[in-house]
Structures are given as C-alpha cells and as structure tokens.
Amino acid sequence: MKKNITIYDIAKEANVSPSTVSRVLTGNERVKPVTKQKVDAIIEKYNFRPNSLARSLLYKQSKMIGIILPDINHPFFSTLVQKSEAHALSLGYTSFLCNSMNDTDVESTYLQNLIDKQVDGILFLGGRINQVATDPKLAEEMNRIMDRVPVVFVNGEMAGVDAHVIQTDEKEGITNVIDLLHNLNHQRIAFLGGEQGVTSREVKVNAFKEALARHHLPIHEQWIMNEGFDIESGEELANHLLYLNEKPTAIVCVNDFVAIGVIKTLNKFGIRVPEDISVVGFDDIYLAKDFPPGITSVSQNYEELGKTAVDVLVKLINGESAKKKSTVPTKLQLRNSCQLAKREEVDKE
Template sequence: MDKQNVTIYDVAREAGVSMATVSRVLNGNSNVRQTTKEKVLQVIDNLDYRPNAVARGLASKKTTTVGVIIPDVTDGYFSSLARGIDDIATMYNYNIILANSDDNPGKEASVLNTLLGKQVDGIIFMGNEIDDHLRDEFKRSDCPIVLAGSVDVNNSVPSVNIDYVDAVMNETNRLIQHGNQKIAFVSGPLKQAINKDYRLKGYKKALNSNHIPFSDDLVFETTSTYEDGYNLADELIKKNITAAVVTNDELAAGLLNAMTDRGVVVPDDFEIFTSNNTKLAKMLRPQLSSITQPLYDIGAVAMRLLTKIMNQEKIDDKYVVLGYEIEERQSTK
C-alpha cells in the first residue's frame, strides 16, 4: 500500500473497527477500550498513517490552526506565555503557527494579514503596542482574536492580563516604605500603553498616596535592552536616586550589573524592583525582587478563551484579570 495514500478508512479496515473509533483514538478520547486503542495504534504504526490536517480541516470546516503573534521569541516573558498557549492548544487539538513581529506595529499588521491568509481559526496576539491601525486590522478580520499579556486601552478585543497599575503601585509603595524618596521609574518605550497608561500610572499613584511629588526627572525611557539598563547607572548615581522600579527584567539586569561594577551595593545603597519575574530574575546575584505574573496561566487562559470564542461557547468574561504576587528577593531591603 502506498504510504502517501493510507487513509483513516484503511486503518479502520485493518484494525476491524469503525472510522469513528480510529478518530477517537487519534483525538485522545478516553471513550475507547484500552485493548482496542492498542490495536488501532499498532495498525497506525504498521501502516505509517499520518492524519491529514488539511483533510480534517475540510471535513470539519476548520483548519484547526491558531496563529500566535509574538513580539520577541527570545524574550523570556513572551516565551513563558507561549508555553501556556501551546499546552492548551495541544489539549484542544489545535496546531500553532508562531509568527515573530519584532515588536514593530507596522510589521504586526502585515504578520496578522499573513496569518489570516493562511486561514487560521483564531489568533492570539502578544505585543507591546496596539495602535489605531492595528485596531482597524483587528476589526476588519472576521477571525477571533485574544490578547495575552498585552493591553489595549480601548478594550477592542478580549484579553487576559494582570492589573499592571495595581502591581506597580504595590512595588513602588514597598520601596517608599523602605525609606526611599527618590525612586526612578525605568521604562521601555512610553509610546507603549502598558508603560505609559498602566505602569507609570501605578508609580504615580504610589507617590501620590505617600505625598511625594512626581518628577519627570525621575522617569527614564529606554528601548528595554540590557545595554540601556547598564548605561543608566551613572546618571542615577549622579542624581542621588536610591531605588528603581524597572519595567523589564533585562533592563533591570543591566542596571544591577552596572551598579555592582561601580561599587554600589544592591540593596544596601540602591534597591531594584523588576516587573516580569522571568528566569533572569532568579539567575542574577543578588536575585531580583519582582512582580510575579502567572505567565504560563495568562497564555493558557488566553488560549482557552480563544477556543470558547471559536466554538461559540458562552463566555462569562471577555477581559480576564488574573492575580499577581510580589516576590521580595535580595535586590530590595
């Protein structure tokens, strides 16, 4: 038998079962007796049968494929989210097409359209900036879209996040309680809503509730890289700043190492709080205090929400806010 042309019909005939039974085995359905399952799997192995995803898609009017747009595959924050997405996708028999958008809104729109051209059933979008052009693209597509760990001030599509305002307010409050008056807000690009409309807002709220005047002089905008963090140290030392709230773990790593290289002892002379609690936070010495986001869960819940929308199931909440915690390690007192 030509292996290219082995069908589910051939497997069923050879195993002496119905096609529905073979289908149940392939989809991991537990409604099959163990002996039957083993027999079917043995036949699949013998015939070297490969389920045809396209044929399955035609039969069910679905390609069972989900597009995932990620701004930077190498960023631990987004790769942790992607793991949660992938595990739930597998559970519900969806394949994933992963697309890298280089954190560029212009490229994000073209990546979105490329995925739509591939007839995906749904899209999970992770990106740091959602502008009007991208919102228009979301609106134009008939495809369900869910944001994971990304914010849209307009709530144009369903999303799964933590309360970033509250989290940054919480960590800033702790630095104030440790006796710091001059606290830097070290941030990625402020044109990104997550930094300007959420994290910065949380930082300002903490200052305000502690009657500390806000100063633009203490806001440092960067491109979120290790080098940017490293290069900031001299300026922070010159301004007698004693602590920093940092929006990204790589930035925080750069700042920590530069302070250490200049003989500034963290946390005795300078305290650092970071935001994403990626592996990096625990690898550094001293270990970084951080907001801890349930990254895997954000990805998993976003994927589950997407499957519900794709299958037109009832949805209680389109804008899911998960809990966060604050983990104080050695970079704060």
C-alpha cells in the same frame, strides 16, 4: 478488521449517508436516536477517529492557531508563548509562531499569512496593541482580520477594535512594589525604563505615581526616566541617575532587563545592591532569580496568563461566549535586591 476506516465505510455498513455519519460525529441533534445508536455502535466497533484532514473538513476547523509576538528573544514573550503553546497542544491545537520583530508591516504580513493558512484563531502580543495612540489604519486592518477569525489580545488593546483582552494586573504589581519599599522605609524612589507611548510603560508609571501619592511620598520627576526596555537602557539610565546631585534610595525598573542593566552600572561605580540602593524589576524572567544578588521582581503569572488566553480563544473558535476582558493577578517575588533604607537616608527627609 479493516484498516484506514473512513466515514464512507461506516455509512455503508450502517446503511446511511456519509452526511448522517458526519452529523453523528458533530453531535447534530437532527439524527434520529435509533440511527445515532446504530452509527455509534459501528464507530465504537472500529474505534474510529477521523484523521486531522478529515476532522478539519468535518468540523470546518484546522485545529491550528497563530501566535504573533514582537520579539522572540525577550524572555517575557518567549516564556508566555511556551506556556500558551503547551496548553493549546493539550487541547488539540498546534501553533504557528510569528515573530514580527517589532515591525507593524511584518505584523500585517503575518496576519494575512495566518488567514491564508486557515488558522482557527490568533493570539496577538505586543506591537500595535501596546501603542497608547492607535493607528487607525492598523485598527481597520485588525477589524478585517477579526471578521475572518477570532483574535485575542494579550496585555494590550486598540482603540476602535472590540477584541477580547487578557491582561495581567500590572497596576497591582507596581502598587505592591511601592508598598514593599514603603515598608522598608524608602522615601526617595525612582522609576527607570520603557518608552513613552507604550502602554506597558505608561500603565506602570501611572501606578507608580498613584502609589507614591497614596503613601504621601514625594514624586521626583527627574527620577522618572525612559530610554528603552533592554539591558543597555538600564545601564544608560543608571548613568544619568548617578550624575544627579540628589539620588534615590530605591529604583523601580520597567522590567528585569532594565534592572539587570541598572545593577551592572551601580556595581561598576562601587554602589552596592541592596546595601546602598535597592532595585526592583518586573516580569520575573528566568534571569531575575540568578542575576546577583537575586532580583526582587513582579511575576506576570505566565502559566495562568497563557492558559486563560488560549481558553478564551478556543471558546470563540467553538462559537461559545467568553468574558470580554479577563485580568490575571501578578505576584511579587521577594529576593535579595531590596532591604531597609539606611537610617541616615531616612533622616534626610
């Protein structure tokens, strides 16, 4: 049996042109049934599979996708990328991971590099697509990139950019958190963390206020604070909160890092979680389960989010239609950082 069979070998044995073999391999309907049957028989005879380079020329695809993310150290992004990359690999695609370090100039560099590497499509996370106010120049650049390859946004959008968007239902997640705290008799609830102008914070804050209003609970603006998305931000915000005369019985945090920082500071001042104050996080990163006392958190449903994003991107790569916006449900993970509000605290209201 021949080794390293090529489409030229198959064409010669079938007495057809190499382009005819290519059309058979790509499913082109212009090949006569009798010719197709003859070529298929020879392909089967040699168990022929085009190698990656030949396949990229044959199908005009590199079978590579790019993934741009803002911070590989953050568990939300690293977990989501892990799930996305694994699903892409199961579909025959390898991935280029590009960590932009929250720098839009670095994003621009990576976008061009991915085009130069002839990736078939790009998944874009964080950075410019999480800004409430879109930079017109960045939007223009994104549109130029999308003229070259399909791009799918994950948990973000840009004004003036008609991209396919895959998002988790963060509003639903916060609504479920407030429903939980309300059922636990909490009436004084704070929201800590995030940065103004970043959609992952603004969506949650708006949902937080809407949910409080729906339960006829007071909205204390002095308890809605932003500083950042890391553990240090949680520590700093908890410090500010403890200096106020009136304090909440429950704290909702923009993410689990902030929740960890909040719990660390509360513990430092002898305030017990959940006995004195209940704390809820968001994202359900791997640390949430094991950080004492175990943080109640909203799962971003990473596997479904990553799978949906990759599936939509592959559909676009293959020239198929795909839903313009897909929403993945979140799930509230109940742990030990929340409990019933103390009776005396409820009676204060």
